[in-house]
Amino acid sequence: xxxxxxxxxxxxxxxxxxxxxxxxxxxMRSMINLILLTFIFAFxxxxxxxxxxxxxxxxxxxxxxxxxxxxxxxxxxGLVKYLPIITMEISQLVKRITAFYAEPHDNVVINYxxxxxxSKQITAYLENGLSFLLKYFSDISKTSVQVLIALxxxxxxxxxxxxxxxxxxxxxDSKIAPFYYEIEFFAQKFTxxxxxxIEAQFIIAIVNCTLTVISLVILxxxxxxxxxxxxxxxxxxxVAGVIISLVPLCLIAYTIGGFIKVIYVVVAIMIxxxxxxxxxxxxxxxxxxxxxxxxxxxxxxxxxxxxxxxxLIIGIPIFVFLLDVLGVTNKEIQVETRK
Numbered sequence: 001x002x003x004x005x006x007x008x009x010x011x012x013x014x015x016x017x018x019x020x021x022x023x024x025x026x027x028m029r030s031m032i033n034l035i036l037l038t039f040i041f042a043f044x045x046x047x048x049x050x051x052x053x054x055x056x057x058x059x060x061x062x063x064x065x066x067x068x069x070x071x072x073x074x075x076x077x078g079l080v081k082y083l084p085i086i087t088m089e090i091s092q093l094v095k096r097i098t099a100f101y102a103e104p105h106d107n108v109v110i111n112y113x114x115x116x117x118x119s120k121q122i123t124a125y126l127e128n129g130l131s132f133l134l135k136y137f138s139d140i141s142k143t144s145v146q147v148l149i150a151l152x153x154x155x156x157x158x159x160x161x162x163x164x165x166x167x168x169x170x171x172x173d174s175k176i177a178p179f180y181y182e183i184e185f186f187a188q189k190f191t192x193x194x195x196x197x198i199e200a201q202f203i204i205a206i207v208n209c210t211l212t213v214i215s216l217v218i219l220x221x222x223x224x225x226x227x228x229x230x231x232x233x234x235x236x237x238x239v240a241g242v243i244i245s246l247v248p249l250c251l252i253a254y255t256i257g258g259f260i261k262v263i264y265v266v267v268a269i270m271i272x273x274x275x276x277x278x279x280x281x282x283x284x285x286x287x288x289x290x291x292x293x294x295x296x297x298x299x300x301x302x303x304x305x306x307x308x309x310x311x312l313i314i315g316i317p318i319f320v321f322l323l324d325v326l327g328v329t330n331k332e333i334q335v336e337t338r339k
Contacts, residue, residue: 013178013182014182014185017179017182017183017186018182018186018325021183021186032310033146033310034146034149034150036310036314037146037147037150038149038150038153038154038157039195040198041150041151041153041154042153042154042157042158043191043195043198043199044198044199044202045064045067045068045154045155045158046157046158046161047199048067049063049064049067049158052067061158061159064155064158064159065155065159068151068155071151072151075147088226186325189321189324189325190321192324193317193320193321193323193324194314194317194318194320194321195317197316197317197320198313198314198317201235201236201238201313201316201317202236203280204235204276204280204281205232205233205235205236205241206232206235207275207276207280208231208235208242208272208276209228209231209232209235211272211275212231212245212268212269212272213227213228213231215265215268215269215272216249219253219257219261219264219265219268220256220257221249221252221253221256222252222256223252227248227249227252230245230248231245233313236312236313237300237312237313238291238296238300238316240296240297240300240312241312242269242272242273242276245269246265246266246269249265249269250262250265250266253265291316291319291320295319296316299315299316299319300312300315300316302315303315303316303318303319
């Protein structure tokens with residue numbers, strides 16, 4: 001077999017093109033926030049439009065515009081009314097947790113828990129998450145521009161989806177047809193795995209956040225808005241998010257009510273986690289995406305080191321996508337939402 005025949009093999013071409021895609025994304029890493037936000041918005045809004053269109057007989061384009069107008073209106077209203085409150089409460093959370101760690105504790109149990117937290121890198125994840133929230137809510141102008149551009153791009157995608165498909169299909173007969181077919185292969189796998197896992201994570205995060213906030217209100221916690229934002233973002237992290245969220249909740253519970261309040265919080269979170277594990281996950285994700293906890297933590301550690309806070313959110317979906325590309329799963333990965 002000569003070199004030309006070697007490079008004509010389908011597996012070799014696919015590997016080379018995949019490497020080229022990774023290289024292009026690496027060179028565009030300064031735009032990664034915009035790329036990820038656009039894809040996530042486009043995928044989630046497309047699913048929402050399809051879900052709504054099945055129940056309300058209305059033109060797809062009109063429905064997309066109405067939903068985007070509603071979401072942008074709610075975001076604008078929420079930012080104007082609650083942004084100062086959320087920013088202040090997140091700052092207070094950071095100060096409260098920092099002060100707790102700075103103070104010496106005579107309690108053996110507290111010291112033991114702190115040592116466990118430090119050894120499991122949970123502190124690093126928590127600090128990154130808090131810094132991420134504080135940075136993005138403080139530098140809201142830059143974040144708002146990125147979100148606005150991503151929303152506009154995703155809206156144009158939805159409005160012109162049929163035309164985009166028709167135009168893109170013309171590449172099948174072009175001089176770059178082999179490249180196009182490989183891109184189509186990876187795009188289909190990416191949408192089927194990454195997109196649908198992200199969708200499931202968002203639904204789970206919303207449900208977990210709602211149930212947790214209700215529990216915290218009942219328990220008399222302060223800074224509810226700040227905690228709600230923190231819990232939602234941590235809820236996007238599979239498995240580890242629940243454990244990480246326990247750290248600030250238990251620290252705050254200890255400062256406002258001692259060990260009895262900590263026990264209440266732990267019981268509430270365990271019940272909510274039970275709802276996620278035994279009700280939400282089986283409905284939203286098949287067993288194909290149910291990775292062993294060891295693999296989950298290994299992927300999160302590596303993805304956080306390479307991609308920062310984004311890695312905690314997209315690490316598992318990317319890993320599942322790579323498993324599908326490599327053919328590790330025998331059947332098509334299914335992630336189904338409730339209908």
